[in-house]
Amino acid sequence: MGGRRWDGDERGRGITDAQRFLPDARALEAAMHAAEWVAEEPEAHLLPHLERAVEASDGHWQLAGVRNDDGLLELTLDWAGADPERPAAELRAAAFALIGQVAESASFVRERRHDGETIFDVTTGILDGDGRFAAHGHLLRLRIRRPTGA
Helix, strand or coil: CCCCCCCCCCCCCCCCCCHHHHHHHHHHHHHHHCCCCECCCHHHHCHHHHHHHHHCCCCCEEEEEEEEECCEEEEEEEECCCCCCCHHHHHHHHHHHHHHCCCCCEEEEEEEEECCEEEEEEEEEECCCCCCCCCEEEEEEEEEECCCCC
16 A cells, blocks of 8 residues: 555554454445345435434535435435535535434445535445344435535
8 A cells, every 4th residue: 555644644554454344344245235135215214314414404404406216315415514624524524424314233335526526325224133123225325516615
């Protein structure tokens, strides 16, 4: 790997690997491969929780669009956070707070940027033995637009 990992990093490398979490990551990956693991009607199961969080955000979030792409609930959101020192960190924290409204016992989140948007792809679900409900999952995509200059 090598190279600076953050401002002030002089080491350029880590101290260990992350293999201790691989069994759980592999369990989620196996569930993601299972036919019909993703639950139906994400608008009914996820959207109300996300809408309430947007409404309670004091205007930081505005819901600009919703669509169901074959079980993937995709929200387009406008974000008006304002930390000029750490805008990416503030946006990430706010996005994770939204995700937390629907996250279940096993989750994967991937952040990326594309065409001026910050996109969070989320897989979340319950694995066999995790709780009182049968194993199932949800797919969520947050497409976040920021005001010009943010």
